Amino acid sequence: MPIRTEPMTINLGPQHPSTHGVFRLRVTFDGEEILEVEPIFGYLHRGTEKLAEERNYVQIVTLTDRLDYVSSMINNQAYCIGVEKLLGVEVPLRGQYLRTITAELQRIASHLMGIGFFMQDLGTLGTPLMYCFRTRERILDLFEMLCGARVTVSYMRPGGVFADAPEDFWPALARFMEDWETEFGEIEQLILENEIVLMRCRGVSPLPLETAINCSVSGPVLRASGLAWDWRKMDPYDAYDKVEFDVPTATNGDNYDRFWVRIQEIHQSARIIRQCVEQIEPGEVRLKLPLVLRAEPGAEAYGRVEASKGELAFYLVSDGGISPYRCKIRSPSQINLTVTEHLLVGWKLADMIVTLGSLDINMGEVDR
C-alpha cells in the first residue's frame, strides 16, 4: 500500500558550503525525489558592469580579476581582447604567446579546482582536493613569479601583457611541466576509475544535447553532451591558431562525463603550453599605447574567449570617452546554471549536490 506523502520545500543556502559561494536553491521534494528546483542568485552582486562604466580601460582589468576568481587570467584575456577589437590593434607575437601560456596554466588551475570540489561534493574528505590543490599551488607560484600576485593577477593589459616573464620563470615552468605529469597521474589513478565515483556519477543527471544547445550552455558542460564547441578552435584568438590540440567530447552528458571532459582538457592544456614554450620567440610584449585609452565614438566590440567554464565575453560600447559606455559581461557560469532545473528534477537529494558540483559554477561570475 503506497504511503501518501506531502511535498516538502527545503531551502539550500545561501551560505551552504556546497553551493560554491552564496547561492540559494529552493527545492521541493517528494520524499527524496526532487519535484521542483528554483535557483536564486544575486547575493554576490557587486555591480561590475556599472563600475566598469566609470573606470578607464586599463583600470577595468582589475575588476575582471574578481569575476571568476579561480580563473582570473582568462578573464583578463577576454576583456583585453574586447578592448583590442574596440581599438583595432593587434598584440605583439610574444605577448600573444605569453597570454596563451598563462591562460592555459589558469585553465589547468581552474579545472583542478573544479575536479577537487566535485570530489568534495561526492563526499571524499579532502584527499583528492588536496592533491588538486598541490598542483594548483605550483601554478599560483608561477603566477606570483610572473606578475606578483597569485589569484588577482591583473597580468594582461589592453595591447599585451604588462611585462615579460622574468628569467627564472622559464626553468620553473619547465620543472612544473615535468612534475605535473606524475602529480596529475596520481589524481587520475586515485579517482578516475574508482567504483564509488562511477556508481555515483555515471548516468546521473544527463543533459541531452538538444536541451544544452537550447539553454545556450557552453564549455565542458556542453562538450560533455557531445558537441565539440570550443572558441579556441572555432574563432582562434591569441596564439591558439598556431598550436595543435584536440577538443575532448563525451556522449552522455552525465556527471561523470562532465568530470571526465575536464580531466581530458587539462591534458590538452598541457599540450598547448608545451608547444607555446617551444614556439615563443623574443620580442615586444606590449604595444605602445597611451596609458589612458580612448576608442572611437560609437565603436563596439565583442571580445570572446573560451574560459575554463565556457564562453566568456565582454561586449564593449564606446562613446569616445575614457571609459566604456557599456560593458556587458556574458559569464558562462550564469548561463550554465540555468539548466539546473533540467538536470535536477526527477533525481534524488543525494545527487543534487554532486550535479551542482559537476557544473563547476563560480558565484563571483554568476552575480558579477
Place this chain on the structure above:
Amino acid sequence: MYGLAMAKGMLVTLKNFAKKPFTVQYPEERVKQHPRFRGEEFVWYEERCTGCASCAKFCPLGIIKIVTSPSETAPLQGDKYRLEVFDIDISRCMFCGLCVEACPYDALFMGSGFEQSAYSRKGRVIDIDQLRQAEKLPSTYFRPQLESASYKPQEGQPLDWVDVGRESWRWHEREKAGMRLQPSDASPEAISIGSPDEGRGVVEPVNEEIEEAGTVSAEETT
C-alpha cells in the same frame, strides 16, 4: 573487477604516506616570495616624487590622497610641487599595482610585506611620515631596471633613491622648496644599479627623457 580501482587508489595513498607533506606550517615556515610580489607598505622615494599625482589619478579605487601646493621656486622649470598630504588607504587597497605603473618618475614602488594589521580602519592609512620612514625594500614589479640588476627585496637590502630609477633627473641635484633632500651619496652597502652617476646633472627637457626611458607616457589623464 570490483575493488581493483580501489586498490590502485590506495596505492597512491600509500605512496604519498611516505612523502614529505606539501603543506607549509605558516608562521614558522614560509614559502619563498618572488621579487615581483605586489605587497603592502609602498616604497616611496620622496626625492623622486614630483607630486604629479599620476598614481592618485590612476588608482581604480581612488584611495591615494595627495595634497600639494606650488613650491617657492618656479614651478615651470621642471620643479616639483610641495607635498603636504600623501595618504594611502591600505585597508581598501587591492594591490593591483596600477599606481606603480602610472608613476613616470619611478618614485612609487610596491612593497613586499603582507602581514600587517591594525585595530581600526584609520590605523591602516599610511600617511606621508610612515611612507618616509618605511624600509626601502622595493618590489621589482613593473620596474625592469631592478629586475635586470636581479634585485631581490626579500634579501632585505634597502635601496637608496639614486639606485632605483631608470634615469637620474636634474632636479635631484638641488634641494627643492620644502623637501628634505638627503645627500645623494649612497650608503656603502647599497647596491648600485646601472651607473647612477652617469647622466646626472644633465639638463634636458623632461618629456624627452621619459620617452627615452621607454615608459608609456601618460598622454591623457583624467
